[in-house]
Every structure is written in structure tokens, then in C-alpha cells.
Amino acid sequence: MIPVCRLDDLPAGESVRVDTAPPIAVFNADGELYAIDDTCTHQDASLSEGWLEGCLVECPLHAASFDLRAGRPTCLPARRAVRTHRVTVEDGVIHVHMAAEEGSAA
Amino acid sequence: MRTVTVVGASLSGLYAARELRAQGFDGRLVVVGDEPHRPYDRPPLSKDYLTGAPDEDPPDLTDDEEFSALDAEWILGVRAAGLDPPGRTVLLADGREVRTDGVVVATGASARGLPMPGGRLAGVHTLRTLDDARALRAELTSGPRRVVVGGGFIGSETASSCARLGHGVTVVEAAPLPLVAQLGPEMAAVCAGLHRRGGVELITGTGVAGLRGTGAGAVDGVELADGRLLPAEVVVVGIGAAPNTGWLAGSTLALRDGVLCDDGCVTALPEVVAVGDVARVGGTRAEHWTSATEQPRTAIRNLLAGHTAERLRPLPYFWSDQYGARIQFAGHRLPGDTVRVAEGTLTDGAPDATGFLALYEREGRTAAVLSIDRPRPFTRVRRELACAAGAVGAESTVRADAS
Numbered sequence: 001m002i003p004v005c006r007l008d009d010l011p012a013g014e015s016v017r018v019d020t021a022p023p024i025a026v027f028n029a030d031g032e033l034y035a036i037d038d039t040c041t042h043q044d045a046s047l048s049e050g051w052l053e054g055c056l057v058e059c060p061l062h063a064a065s066f067d068l069r070a071g072r073p074t075c076l077p078a079r080r081a082v083r084t085h086r087v088t089v090e091d092g093v094i095h096v097h098m099a100a101e102e103g104s105a106a
Numbered sequence: 107m108r109t110v111t112v113v114g115a116s117l118s119g120l121y122a123a124r125e126l127r128a129q130g131f132d133g134r135l136v137v138v139g140d141e142p143h144r145p146y147d148r149p150p151l152s153k154d155y156l157t158g159a160p161d162e163d164p165p166d167l168t169d170d171e172e173f174s175a176l177d178a179e180w181i182l183g184v185r186a187a188g189l190d191p192p193g194r195t196v197l198l199a200d201g202r203e204v205r206t207d208g209v210v211v212a213t214g215a216s217a218r219g220l221p222m223p224g225g226r227l228a229g230v231h232t233l234r235t236l237d238d239a240r241a242l243r244a245e246l247t248s249g250p251r252r253v254v255v256g257g258g259f260i261g262s263e264t265a266s267s268c269a270r271l272g273h274g275v276t277v278v279e280a281a282p283l284p285l286v287a288q289l290g291p292e293m294a295a296v297c298a299g300l301h302r303r304g305g306v307e308l309i310t311g312t313g314v315a316g317l318r319g320t321g322a323g324a325v326d327g328v329e330l331a332d333g334r335l336l337p338a339e340v341v342v343v344g345i346g347a348a349p350n351t352g353w354l355a356g357s358t359l360a361l362r363d364g365v366l367c368d369d370g371c372v373t374a375l376p377e378v379v380a381v382g383d384v385a386r387v388g389g390t391r392a393e394h395w396t397s398a399t400e401q402p403r404t405a406i407r408n409l410l411a412g413h414t415a416e417r418l419r420p421l422p423y424f425w426s427d428q429y430g431a432r433i434q435f436a437g438h439r440l441p442g443d444t445v446r447v448a449e450g451t452l453t454d455g456a457p458d459a460t461g462f463l464a465l466y467e468r469e470g471r472t473a474a475v476l477s478i479d480r481p482r483p484f485t486r487v488r489r490e491l492a493c494a495a496g497a498v499g500a501e502s503t504v505r506a507d508a509s
Contacts (some may be wrong), residue, residue, distance in 0.1 A: 016345070043150065044154070050481075051485045060484070061434075061481070076121075076399070077399065078167065
């Protein structure tokens with residue numbers, strides 16, 4: 001369980017990158033919190049820097065789009081899912097529960 | 107239309123094949139590629155692939171699952187030699203003929219070599235294909251000195267990769283600044299600063315007069331037009347690419363630095379469309395990755411419709427990774443645009459670690475945007491520009507999970 005930041009510090013529409021290995025991106029999508037692997041499965045780009053619209057994040061490099069709920073790509077050029085991670089809020093602090101290294105990719 | 111032949115098996119050819127199936131074409135699909143490889147992505151070749159492990163897999167664009175789902179006949183390692191529209195036939199270099207109702211021209215471009223003595227010496231490379239990248243990577247172990255001829259995207263990225271490997275690198279650019287034609291003088295000066303920051307010597311405003319070789323036929327130096335001699339064991343030539351239209355001579359298609367087509371990618375023949383680096387679409391031939399992925403949707407729609415039913419209004423976009431900096435550019439720049447740094451700062455013409463965002467402004471409006479390591483504001487401005495221009499082409503019909 002990795003503390004990320006205070007919930008107050010991640011308002012709706014914002015995202016933050018967590019320097020885990022591999023890095024994780026945490027999003028506040030209109031009040032719902034999601035965490036996915038930060039690196040686009042197509043090429044090296046940080047999804048935490050992507051364009052957030054509803055439950056979709058668009059990669060800032062080649063516009064591949066991922067559904068934050070399951071990690072699945074919704075358009076090319078990405079073809080593989082990113083892993084999703086469970087998010088909880090405890091005492092006003094966002095925590096990420098890293099999925100196991102294997103078997104959790106959607 | 108019972109058979110469609112896609113000539114070219116790289117990025118735009120693969121996207122064309124995907125679009126054909128996504129748009130409901132269930133006939134015979136033939137894909138012809140002159141390289142023996144399955145479709146792979148070229149941008150990494152001058153970046154991570156060049157500095158990676160020797161046994162690193164090529165950056166595939168597809169996988170087995172999609173490969174079989176596309177249900178195409180792949181003729182790889184064979185060059186197309188001719189197109190005979192009245193006979194509805196694509197002629198292959200090995201003598202075979204493919205009878206076809208529709209044709210997608212996606213033959214791309216070839217790296218230009220130095221048109222001078224010494225251009226074919228051992229140790230002189232161009233970088234366009236996977237085999238080029240493998241050959242160059244294998245030689246990057248020999249000798250300490252590299253000269254990169256041309257400070258464009260390929261040249262700059264290759265220089266950056268060589269510097270990352272610890273080699274001494276000199277970039278020779280004939281123009282006063284690298285990338286000045288693409289970015290204008292202000293931002294080209296920033297790119298010159300990136301070279302310096304990366305420890306690479308940049309020589310501008312002088313051309314190459316010739317290459318000097320050893321008795322054994324290997325290059326050992328580059329002679330500049332101003333008389334200087336730069337010693338080098340490896341020379342990489344990155345002076346642009348020429349569209350692969352030779353095979354279309356005599357086909358009745360209009361050729362002028364590319365295959366001429368309307369802004370729906372349709373040539374003078376409605377059953378022939380062109381996409382990617384080889385296509386001059388509505389007067390512009392853009393050698394951009396994004397163009398190669400956006401054009402096929404419109405091209406295939408028009409091919410299947412039999413006329414130009416849809417037109418592209420693209421917003422040009424390209425990116426480059428150099429010396430740890432990610433440069434992104436979008437929009438239509440014109441000489442005379444005012445360049446304003448809207449976020450971040452430049453110190454002595456170079457960006458700091460947090461990057462910056464620059465706007466190209468004309469008559470009070472933003473015409474283009476460039477950022478270094480500021481992807482979020484860049485995307486915002488890029489989307490605004492696309493909206494304002496009514497840009498069409500960003501959305502693909504193909505879903506990532508379509509297979």
C-alpha cells in the first residue's frame with residue numbers, strides 16, 4: 001500500500017505520477033479515483049500527463065486511449081492493456097495497492 | 107470490389123489493411139512489402155532501438171492475433187515493379203502479377219544518400235529501415251568518432267543516441283540551424299542548444315564536399331565544403347527521404363515528389379488511393395507518423411465508395427526525442443510567425459529540466475505550438491488548434507480490441 005497524496009491535493013480532472021517501479025498514474029476522474037500503470041503500452045510516454053476525459057485517458061505522445069476502469073486500450077496505436085491498481089482513501093490520504101506483477105493485466 | 111492490394115507493408119500500409127477490414131471489406135486482401143519483415147514502427151529505430159541490446163526485438167506494430175485476424179495475403183520481401191491500371195494488375199519484381207480491383211499505394215520513401223564520391227564506402231550509413239538500424243548498431247562499436255550529416259530529425263536523434271552510447275559526435279548541417287525549415291529560427295536555435303548540451307559538436311552553414319576512405323574501402327573522414335576534414339569511423343547520412351514512386355512510372359498516375367492525390371487521398375484513378383510518406387495529399391507530402399496513421403481511414407472510405415466522399419483536414423503533428431528532451435510540435439507554421447514562450451523559461455536559449463511551451467502567433471491567433479517536456483499544456487493547445495481548424499483525421503475506425 002503506497003501513500004500518494006492528500007485527496008484534497010488531487011481535484012477532479014487532475015492526475016499524479018507515483019515513482020514506483022514501474023511507475024503508476026493516479027487519476028481523479030470526476031470524483032472517482034483510478035490507478036493504472038503510468039507508461040503507455042505502445043511507446044515510452046507518461047499517461048499521467050495524458051488528456052483525461054470521463055473515464056478515458058489519452059496518451060500525450062500518439063493519442064492512444066485507455067479506459068481507466070479496466071486498463072483496456074480503446075483505440076490504436078496501443079494494443080495491450082495497462083495494469084489497473086486498487087485505490088483507497090484513508091484519513092484523507094490516497095493510497096495505491098499495487099497489483100501483483102503478473103496475472104493482473106486486464 | 108473483390109480484391110484490394112495494399113502496396114507497402116509499413117505503418118500506413120498496415121493501417122490501410124486494418125481500415126479495410128474495420129470498414130467491412132471482406133474480399134481478398136493482398137499486402138505487398140519490399141522488406142522481409144512484418145510491419146514495424148520506425149520512430150524507435152533512431153532512438154531506443156539504436157542504443158538497445160543487440161538481440162532486442164524489433165518494434166512490431168502488430169502481433170500474431172491481429173496478423174491472422176486481418177486475413178490478408180502477405181507478400182513480403184518482394185518489391186512492386188509496376189502498376190497496370192487498365193489491366194488491373196500490380197506487377198511484382200519477381201515476375202508475379204496480382205490481379206486487383208483496388209490499390210492502396212503505401213510504398214513510403216527511401217533515405218537519400220550522399221550524391222558524391224565515397225557515398226558507398228564501408229561505415230557510411232543511412233537510417234530508415236530495421237536492417238539499416240541493425241547494420242548501424244553493429245558498427246557503433248568500432249572507433250570513437252561519428253559524423254552525422256544532416257541535423258534533421260533522423261540526424262539529431264541518431265547523434266543523440268550515439269552521444270548516449272558515449273561516442274564523440276559531430277553533426278554537420280548545411281542550413282544555418284538544425285530543423286530551421288520545420289521549426290523556424292527561434293526554436294531551431296533551441297534545438298542547436300540541445301546538441302551543445304548533449305556534448306555534441308554542431309557545425310552549421312556548411313555542406314559536405316566528399317567522404318575520404320582508407321585503402322581498404324572504409325570511410326575515415328568527412329571533407330566539408332569549407333575545407334575542414336572531420337575524422338570519422340562511422341558516418342550517418344540523414345539528409346531526407348525520396349518518395350518511392352519509381353514503380354509507378356508509366357501507370358498514368360500523376361507523380362511529382364510523391365503520388366498526387368486530392369485531399370481525400372484519391373489519385374486520378376478512383377480505384378487507386380495513396381497514403382503515408384509517398385502520398386502528396388491535397389498538395390502536401392507530410393513525412394509524419396501521425397499522417398500515416400490518419401490518412402488510411404479517409405483513403406479507404408473513399409476507395410470503397412468509389413469517389414471522394416470524405417476529405418482530410420489534418421493538423422500536422424510530430425515529435426522528436428533528443429538528448430533526454432521530448433519535442434512536440436503541432437499546427438501550421440509560416441515564416442514571420444511571432445514565437446512566444448508561454449510557459450517555462452529559456453536560459454541562454456536552452457530549456458531547463460521542466461521544459462517550456464512556445465506558441466507561434468499570427469494576427470493575434472495561435473497558429474502552431476511547440477513544447478519541450480510539457481505534454482499536458484501541449485495537448486491542450488493541440489486540441490484547441492484542431493478544433494479551430496475543424497481538423498478531421500484524429501479518430502480511427504479501428505478499435506484497439508477489434509481483433
